[in-house]
Each structure stands twice: as C-alpha cells, then as structure tokens.
Amino acid sequence: MKKWLCSVAGLSLALAGPLAAHAQTPAVPPPNILNIETNNIKPYQDGPYDKVASEYPALSQQLKDPTHFVGLEALTGSPRALFLFGYDSYEALQKNEEWLLGDAAADAKFDALDARQAPNVSEVHDTIWHYRPDLSNNIAGADIPHSRYWEVLIFHMRSGHLGQFEEMTKLYRDANLKIQQNIPWAAYEALTGATDAYLVLVPMTSLKDEDTGLAHKKDFGAALGDEGGQRMNKLSEESVASVEDNIWMVIPEWSYVEKSWIEADPQYWGSEPAAKRAPKPAAGAAPAPLH
Numbered sequence: 001m002k003k004w005l006c007s008v009a010g011l012s013l014a015l016a017g018p019l020a021a022h023a024q025t026p027a028v029p030p031p032n033i034l035n036i037e038t039n040n041i042k043p044y045q046d047g048p049y050d051k052v053a054s055e056y057p058a059l060s061q062q063l064k065d066p067t068h069f070v071g072l073e074a075l076t077g078s079p080r081a082l083f084l085f086g087y088d089s090y091e092a093l094q095k096n097e098e099w100l101l102g103d104a105a106a107d108a109k110f111d112a113l114d115a116r117q118a119p120n121v122s123e124v125h126d127t128i129w130h131y132r133p134d135l136s137n138n139i140a141g142a143d144i145p146h147s148r149y150w151e152v153l154i155f156h157m158r159s160g161h162l163g164q165f166e167e168m169t170k171l172y173r174d175a176n177l178k179i180q181q182n183i184p185w186a187a188y189e190a191l192t193g194a195t196d197a198y199l200v201l202v203p204m205t206s207l208k209d210e211d212t213g214l215a216h217k218k219d220f221g222a223a224l225g226d227e228g229g230q231r232m233n234k235l236s237e238e239s240v241a242s243v244e245d246n247i248w249m250v251i252p253e254w255s256y257v258e259k260s261w262i263e264a265d266p267q268y269w270g271s272e273p274a275a276k277r278a279p280k281p282a283a284g285a286a287p288a289p290l291h
Helices: 003-022 046-053 056-062 090-101 104-120 162-178 208-239 259-264
Strands: 033-041 069-074 080-087 121-131 149-157 186-192 197-204 240-250
Touching: 033 046, 033 090, 046 104, 056 104, 080 090, 090 104, 104 121, 149 162, 162 208, 208 240
Parallel strands: none
Antiparallel strands: 033 080, 033 121, 069 080, 069 240, 121 186, 149 197, 149 240, 186 197
C-alpha cells in the first residue's frame, strides 16, 4: 500500500460511525485561518513543561484574551505539544497580535511564562493554514467539544503537484461513502511556515474509534476497487513526497476554549476534569517536526 492509503485509510476509517453517533452538540465550523504552534519538548522535561503550560489558560482568562486555543500532547513520535489558534481572517489574527502588543502589562505576564517554559523546550515553530471546505468532509458529523483525541496528518507534496491531492481526496471520500463511512475531517492548505503541504485534522471521541478502522480496511479496498487503487497509488507516487501521521491527546488544562465548549462538557473543560490524564505510551521513532 502507498503513502496515502497507509496513512489515511488504515487509521482514519475508524472515525466515521462513532463520531456521527456521539454528535450531541451543534457542529463547530472550522476556522478559516488556523495558526498551529508546535513546541518540541526536551527529553524528560514533560513534567516541568506541563506545569507551566497549565498556567497559560488561566492567564488568558484573567486578561480576557480574545483568542481561544486548544492544547494537545503527542502520543506518537517525539515529545511535543500542539496549540491550535483559529481566526476568521488574517485581519483577525493581526488584531489579536496588536491586542497583546498594545498592553504592556499583559505582554510582560506572557513573557514571564515564556521565560519559565524556555528551559523545557528545544524549538517552537508556527505555521498558518487556510481551510479548504472542498477537501473536507462531513463537518456537521464531528462533535468537537467532546473529541478527546485528534489524528493529525500532514501531506508534503512535490512541487507542482498540489492539484493531485484533490483527486486523491475525492477517491478516498467516494470509497468511504460506498461503505457508509462518512468520516468527518477538516482539510487545510499551507500558507506560511510550511510549503506545498496539506493538513488533515480528524477528531476522535475515543481511541476505540481506531479499532473500528481495522475492521473496515478490507471493505475500503474493495470499495476503491482495482482501478481506483491503482490510480491512488500512481497519484501518491507522483505527487506525495512524505506524510506525517500522529495521534494527539487533548489536554484541557492547556486549553482556553470558548464558552460553548465548556457548556457542552463542563466537567471535562472545567478546572477539575472528570478523569486524570492517562499515562502517555512509550514513543516510537521520532518523525520529522510537525511543520
């Protein structure tokens, strides 16, 4: 199996039925502009990093920060934290930056936290992505406030082959619909901080969804058919340079979310989550940084 089939079909097939069944809150539309901050955590500094990262949301709330964010921890690959910031436009992003720069006292408080966090981090990298609704699927079927895990895929495309990603996405989506697996995902195209890349975000309410995917692998292959499989493989070989595929766990203590999310699940997003964080499984070989 080629890159696209291995990275997407083998894992994401799990996400359709359970997500649609558990959707109890109104669909949260993906932001038009997505800013992703990746923190590469130094080995064995997870504990100290976690302590400081948990202080940012309280400070954001205290200062009435206009921009909310979701914090995630890598369950695969090297130790990393991911923070997702959504905006309607570049202008909205600019206003947020100017809000902080215009308040010296608030800026100083965030700088102090950054200085305390710096010894625990080896690199911080920001990327900006643009939402592609035409490459996304079944957004209404996703229950974002109750999604505890995310599969995050980045397709690094060969120069001049971005258009072929669209054809691969259609083949993948059509095959899933044939087997009644209407998987919710949001697709983004890289704008700055990354080049010739597409980002696919797949929310999961539970990692049990991954188990369901294993049962559908053969069904997916049959729905794609020999001709479709050969076309998918050809497109992948010609256009995809590499794929990053990782699973991330949402960390409510690192997150500063909108009121509607808290109302949807106050125990989870509140100051005292219902369950303690599960131990992080041992990481495998570290992939390339998420950018």
